[in-house]
Amino acid sequence: xxxxxxxxxxxxxxxxxxxxxxxxxxxxxxxxxxxxxxxxxxxxxxxxxxxxxxxxxxxxxxxxxxxxxxxxxxxxxxxxxxxxxxxxxxxxxxxxxxxxxxxxxxxxxxxxxxxx
Amino acid sequence: xxxxxxxxxxxxxxxxxxxxxxxxxxxxxxxxxxxxxxxxxxxxxxxxxxxxxxxxxxxxxxxxxxxxxxxxxxxxxxxxxxxxxxxxxxxxxxxxxxxxxxxxxxxxxxx
Numbered sequence: 001x002x003x004x005x006x007x008x009x010x011x012x013x014x015x016x017x018x019x020x021x022x023x024x025x026x027x028x029x030x031x032x033x034x035x036x037x038x039x040x041x042x043x044x045x046x047x048x049x050x051x052x053x054x055x056x057x058x059x060x061x062x063x064x065x066x067x068x069x070x071x072x073x074x075x076x077x078x079x080x081x082x083x084x085x086x087x088x089x090x091x092x093x094x095x096x097x098x099x100x101x102x103x104x105x106x107x108x109x110x111x112x113x114x115x116x
Numbered sequence: 117x118x119x120x121x122x123x124x125x126x127x128x129x130x131x132x133x134x135x136x137x138x139x140x141x142x143x144x145x146x147x148x149x150x151x152x153x154x155x156x157x158x159x160x161x162x163x164x165x166x167x168x169x170x171x172x173x174x175x176x177x178x179x180x181x182x183x184x185x186x187x188x189x190x191x192x193x194x195x196x197x198x199x200x201x202x203x204x205x206x207x208x209x210x211x212x213x214x215x216x217x218x219x220x221x222x223x224x225x226x227x
Contacts (some may be wrong), residue, residue: 004159031213033213035215041219042204042217042218042219042220043160043204043215043217044217045214045216048213048214055213056213056214091159091160095212097212104162104165105150105162105208105215106162107152107159107160107161107162108159109158110157110158112157
């Protein structure tokens with residue numbers, strides 16, 4: 001999973017500030033996913049993107065959260081007006097393709113957001 | 117009912133033991149199953165990927181899927197302290213774009 005690069009690894013924000021998390025997928029991968037892991041909870045799907053398109057955002061909170069994957073540059077997960085409940089580990093993952101056969105999804109090391 | 121259920125553990129075993137980790141899932145339409153290993157403060161690392169029913173072996177690890185009972189297993193032979201981690205089972209939807217994870221089982225292998 002070393003190929004999926006996330007930054008920052010650790011981020012501290014005060015309540016009400018914005019958090020921006022960046023993800024560069026593995027080389028050659030055009031499918032990006034964001035997952036959230038709350039303390040003592042499992043990984044939960046948030047959003048699936050391809051270049052310039054949001055394919056599935058069924059796991060994204062309705063407000064304050066947005067994601068993009070521009071034609072150039074990394075994917076960005078943006079959290080506006082953070083609250084303490086947003087404190088979690090945010091994992092980005094990427095895959096070469098979509099579709100069940102042989103679709104292997106690789107994860108990055110995560111970005112740990114702490115809201116104080 | 118959660119889509120994927122997993123005993124959270126912790127499961128503590130002596131070094132060299134055979135470890136059995138298990139998950140159940142609810143949707144019989146799922147066909148692709150994965151096991152990830154996650155060390156503390158690290159990202160999930162893909163261990164095994166299986167399709168449909170049957171066994172798949174990779175070194176000390178064997179993944180087993182029983183679709184009739186909707187049961188997924190991961191066996192670790194000759195367990196090592198370095199295997200101490202949280203093991204996550206996951207199913208992937210048939211569109212291949214969403215993983216649903218179990219809550220993870222924390223494994224501790226004692227020297």
